[in-house]
Amino acid sequence: MAIEPIIRFHGAAGTVTGSCQLVEFGATKILVDCGLFQGSKTEKELNYRSFPFDPKKIDAVILTHAHIDHSGLLPKLVRLGYDGPIFATSATADLCSVMLADSAHIQESEVDQLNRRNLRRGRHTVTPIYTARDAAVAVTLFRQVRLGSWERTGEGIRFRFWNAGHLLGSASVEMEIDAGPSTLRLLFSGDIGPRHKLLQFDAKAPSGWDYVICESTYGDVERKEADDSARRHTLQSEVLNATHPNGALIIPSFAVERTQELLTDLGHLMETGAVPKAPIIIDSPLASRASEIFRRHARELENGDALVRAIESKNVRFTETAEQSKAIDFIRGFHIVIAASGMCEAGRIRHRLKNWLWRDEATVLLVGYQAAGTLGRLLEEGASAVRIQGEDIHVRARIRKLDIYSGHADGTELAEWVRARQPISAAVFLVHGEEDALEGLRQRLCTFLPEDHVTRPRLDSAFRLGTHGAVEISEAIRPPRIDPVRAGRTDWHNDFQKLILDLQDELAEAADDKARGVVIRRLRRALQEEEA
Template sequence: MSDEPILRFHGAAGAVTGSCHLLEWQDQRVLIDCGMFQGSKTEKELNYRPFPFQPHRIDAVILTHAHIDHSGLLPKLAKAGYEGPIYATQPTADLCSIMLPDSAHIQESEVVHLNRRNERRGRDSVEPIYTAEDAAVSLTLFRPVALEVWQQATRSIRFRLWNAGHLLGSASVEIEIATANRPLRLLFSGDIGPEHKLLQFDPKAPADFDYVICESTYGDRERLETSDPARRAALMAEVRAANHHDGALIIPSFAVERTQELLADLVYLMETKAVDTSPIIIDSPLATRASEIFARHARGMENGQLLSKALHAKNVRFTQTVEQSKAVDFIRGFHIVIAASGMCEAGRIRHRLKNWLWRDNGTVLLVGYQAAGTLGRILEDGAATVRIQGDEITVRARIRKLEIYSGHADGTELLSWVKARQPIRAGVFLVHGEEVALAGLAQRLSSILVESRIVTPHIDSAFKLTKHAAIDVSEARALRLEPLKAGHHDWHNTLQSFILKLQAELQNAASDKERGVVLRKLKRALAGED
């Protein structure tokens, strides 16, 4: 048992997904977030492994917000024996009530399809990460709490939540541990929203901490001006450029918040005649249910009245059933489709992409962060062909990116946020970022902090939190993932890229003889021959 608290980073360390931080003090254990890993198959495989801690020994969970990369393994936690409280804001609890069952449905559906393929290939069947029943059990553990009010997590650890400005209900977590002489003070940023976010007020938190654990998603970059007029002008330009006869603007979008922001701005642009009025289809049952929750909380949101008006616009249609979704393929004339998931990894967006990527009158507009190894990142990086559900698709559609809708603060805004938390006596941990973003934010913070006080942990690394500095107490054997494998393309991505390039080489060969030459060279290379 340590005489100082220990903080363990079990996710979102060197990568942007799987947020999960375990705080240990004496015999007390508090988990901040319990998120699902997304990105490469190597990272997603961690979702199937046992937790690197004993769930039944956790005393409390504090959830920063409802996004699946922060909340998505809560049903698995409950399945593994956790029975304690899950503290979150009321809007976060409301959103999780639809997002966690939806995630369970995805797990079960994908496993059904996978097991059919495994049976045909003579492979063993697999189990879903968790089921709808596990999700339902986890929801009974939620304990909604108000912002800026102290709560007791354990006998010696208390916390309070502060608006993080990222998502409806999102929060930063202030923690005090009743150590000797004076409390040890920590602040977990959660995901910090940018300035001028349409539906959320600016982030808010106190100052004077021993440690700050700060997200770094966009730590290496600065975005363009993010005022309401600038954001709408950028969206207007994309809609006008995409507006071709019998064309479509396909927007992969997170079902929660991003979809509602886009909808509000699109309807505003159409009502003010900045763009032509066109059908807007929200092709996501989850986004439909989330929009109902946003409507209930509209009074407590910035510009909530704009969203309420957009949700009832005559040219806006929500699809619920599979039949309604399939009917979208038969729409004639220019239209806009917003569908989940935002990184193109699951959901109806993959069907929309299969239907439109090969057409030169289609436009795909990426409006959020695309993690390494996801289909969204592969498209963003300019792939000429992609594989979707086993099919090879040639990319002829315009691929566009609009970062101005990001739910994350950029490097300058994160620096300002950290500055406002000073004094920070012992150190800052940088999490929830890929390698370049982490290095970029560390460089920015070196202007206000001693470099040795800026720590970039890896997945499963651990640190003793003294009053003066963080001491690395990680055990190499405890690391589930090599540091360089987090936040990067893996061998699965390389294999898919190689297969697509090989197929293109064979198709472009002038004759069967040339194709034979290519294949013989490959066979010799595999055999290790010169």
């Protein structure tokens, strides 16, 4: 009897981050991606838990691209005993050499700060998810693979990469599994880039599959088409509107790709006189190192020459040390700061926001996806106050959002990408999306695919892959690592932060101490009634 492969969805299922699919075929176990969970604290806590599989029994990892939500748990995988190959494109391997080290530095520094607070409060200390040493060891396991070149990963399994158009080095994964009398063909989309991506050529892949595992980040969104000219005109308007003699344009941005795209367009606008020349500070050591990698791979990029000119512009400054970053606070006159992280969850952007959010002469320009529960999503949704590193900050800055730099195809483009992969004989699995995005893409796909061909797996769900269709199997993790209803949503931590801010506003607006006492007594009474 022929052995049927099994696929398990251990990340980016019902949520956007933590991409991780496990393919089992007989004794062979292959991971496609091993990403860090981001978003709400409930989801981020998954990073600290044990993997739902034994890392020592994984035979190979295939990495679609370098973004941390796809690669960020590789050092933990290594720390727990994995010592096999990590297959990736050359550019992905180069980017991961700096991105994983940066991620480890963030893990260690944030845990160090937390432990100092815990010791002051008499609480237990914690350990980082992984260390710089773990990241360094993980980098030694990378095996570079050219686009279109077949590689074997185990008995009966081979794969090759296709350009995904999302990020320097990003790829979709074509996998063939010799399952008895027939060969099953699987395609993992990775993250698919949109049309008119500034630095990336359009995504490519063959047609004719048994199974397609497709990202859904913007599955419910239809953007207005924006070519180079339209995109730059939109950015020009934002820069001109943000310009203030004593102000700043603060751009939270992913350090890799998004920063280089913005730098290219800002350089072009200043070079042509479309906006006044102003200092552009790239406040991210990772972005600095990534930009050098982009420079080395410029021939692989569209508009690579324009990026190199922007990097070398006299208006552009890269900060490396903490002292250089702190010195930004003393800049006089209008300036632009691009700082990581793109969802405002870590890195130097949090200091920039603490320094500028309360000032009405500042503009914060969001240029990427903001996952549920992140500081970036709270700002996007119009929060009047936020908490950053334990401090309450009132939001007076202009909050603006641009979706023209997204690294992801929108719903229409994703549906067209899937349509071009037809025929698809068995199923399409929708991953890497929140509820509305998953449903939006499902509806789009069902206009040309049978409804029972489109599946939305839950976190840690598993499916047996037959030649005629997938069957969900009951080998589930008990209890579930996270309630599927809560995946991709805000959680009680977010509700608690909002309650604290609302209570502080209520107390500040009370007429006198007596009125404040009434507010506190009402709250205590409500808590006592809840306990009863």
